[in-house]
Amino acid sequence: MKKLRYVIIGLIIGLIIGGFTGYIYRGAPESTEYSYPKGKFTYPPSSDIQVTIVYGFDPEYPPFTQVLPNGSATGFDIDVINWIAKKYGWKIIYKPWDWSTIVDALVRGDIDIIASGMTITASRCEKIWFSIPYYSYVHELVVRINENRSFDNILNSGEYIAVQIGSTADEWAERLLKSGYKFKKLGLNSYVEVLDALLDGRASAIITDSAFLGPYLRKNPDIASKIKVLTTIGPPYTYGIATRPEDTWLRNMINKALEELMNSPEWDVLLRKWNLSG
Amino acid sequence: MNYISLIEYLPYIFEGLLWSLALVLGGLGIGFTIGLPIGTMITYSDKYTKFILNVYIWIFRSTPLIVLLFLFYWGVFPNIGLKLSPLITSIIVLGLRSGAYQSEIFRGALESIDEGQILAAYSLGMSKIQAIISITIPQALRISIPSLSNEYAILLKDSAICFTIGVLEVLTRARIVSIATGIALIPYLIAGIILMMMTYIGLKFFHTVYKKTVIPGLIEGI
Known part of the structure; x- marks a missing residue:
């Protein structure tokens, strides 16, 4: 009995030592750069198969993606995807998804594409790959109409500047704080709440983007008369349609269709329909 | 303010009630099925069984719900070959936690x-x-009814976190409507009233069951 106990203890110790040794001396992982495994849409599906794309979008980003009272999806990006789907005869399944986890949902296959005003950034490109850019915008510092201070004065006032949490505007606020400006960041859930904070005086200024603000103010002229864009911040950013890196065929098809759509008169019609032109 | 479009969106918010109910009732049901035997075993079994069950309780009580949702939706279930929908995953996770x-x-x-x-x-x-x-x-079932009603109220409000994996319950729909209409406060107030009503109806149900099953002489004032 005692011998058996020693054998079992010896085996456990051996396994632990062996495991550690194996872990320490494991070989370097094989390079996975540009060698993505075959995915759902890497190659063209056979002609008798109905292509079904699960389209993930943020239902909280008008005018690009939002929902109608009957729960159906609507917006500029929805129209773009519908146009592409009609061209190829694809079936689209619309899936509203929380913005904070939408990239993971794409990577893990819950959805096949994201077209929801998604900015093409270097960090996102490490996980997902984008189509050609289809819309560009800039960040703006927005204040109340009676504000007379300069950009530097507002950013050094120690007062609140509101941004949407997790947005590229939020990234800009962090950058400005790191570069030495002295203001307090007020992080809110949506651009609508951010704008509300400016209007009711909780924030002295807001950082937002022209993709949201332009169409929103054209739709709400009463609000447009109460605020003004003080200045733009940083370079222009662009939106793209996100796909999994391995879905080469799907991305190429989207790129082809996007190019055709953007060169057609329908593109201007869509931009005007959603107050995105000008 | 676009109040007319807000009225149009009301059915969309109310539709979320069904999702919230599915989450809460499913979660409570699974929680009850797990919780009663575990609670009984912890009370009456040997120290080794108690230790194992306490580890389960410790893990599920100390881990934030959002972490559990991600862990099961993107980790545990896919790794054991299960591709469950966000709603089913949410109900199971809420059930395990409630358990x-x-x-x-x-x-x-x-x-x-x-x-x-x-x-x-x-x-x-x-x-x-x-x-x-x-x-x-x-007897324990009757004594635990007031605490179970508390668990119901907490679960109802916690279920909003399930949107992170794609479940559109009441509060999430209110947020979506707030952005679609540009009205920041009212949709949340509507969601708040719906949740208050659901809490009231649920608590009333538990109270009625408690009153009907109370053990005479055990607790005064019922």
């Missing part, structure tokens, strides 16, 4: 019952299992 809380509710209720009752059952020739099933559990 941990409910097991503590039942343990507390079982421990509040005088040990002399089990001894009396032995003297009547009952086995330990018979005594537990016939004598202590029926």
Whole structure:
């Protein structure tokens, strides 16, 4: 009995030592750069198969993606995807998804594409790959109409500047704080709440983007008369349609269709329909 | 303010009620199915079983719900070959978490019952299992109703987190409508009223069951 106990203890110790040794001396992982495994849409599906794309979008980003009272999806990006789907005869399944986890949902296959005003950034490109850019915008510092201070004065006032949490505007606020400006960041859930904070005086200024603000103010002229864009911040950013890196065929098809759509008169019609032109 | 479009969106918010109900009732049901046996085993079994069950309770009570949702939706279930929908995953995770809380509710209720009752059952020739099933559990179930109603109210509000994996319950829909209409406060107030009504109806149900099943003489004032 005692011998058996020693054998079992010896085996456990051996396994632990062996495991550690194996872990320490494991070989370097094989390079996975540009060698993505075959995915759902890497190659063209056979002609008798109905292509079904699960389209993930943020239902909280008008005018690009939002929902109608009957729960159906609507917006500029929805129209773009519908146009592409009609061209190829694809079936689209619309899936509203929380913005904070939408990239993971794409990577893990819950959805096949994201077209929801998604900015093409270097960090996102490490996980997902984008189509050609289809819309560009800039960040703006927005204040109340009676504000007379300069950009530097507002950013050094120690007062609140509101941004949407997790947005590229939020990234800009962090950058400005790191570069030495002295203001307090007020992080809110949506651009609508951010704008509300400016209007009711909780924030002295807001950082937002022209993709949201332009169409929103054209739709709400009463609000447009109460605020003004003080200045733009940083370079222009662009939106793209996100796909999994391995879905080469799907991305190429989207790129082809996007190019055709953007060169057609329908593109201007869509931009005007959603107050995105000008 | 676009109040006319807000009215148009009301059915969309109310539709979320069904999702919230599915999450809460499913979560409570699974939680009860897990919680009662675990609470009973922790009260009456040996120290090794207690230790294992306490580890389960500790994990599910100490881990934030959002972490559990991600862990099961993107980790545990895909790795065991299950591709479950966000709703089913959410119900299971809420159920597992509620099970941990409910097991503590039942343990507390079982421990509040005088040990002399089990001894009396032995003297009547009952086995330990018979005594537990016939004598202590029926009493513990009644004693635990007020705490279960509390668990219902908490679960109802916690279920909003399930949107992170794609479940569109009431509060999430209010947020979507707030952005679609540009009205920041009113949609949330509507969602708040819906949740208050759901809480009131649920609590009233638990209170009625409690009043109908209360043990005479055990607790005064009912």
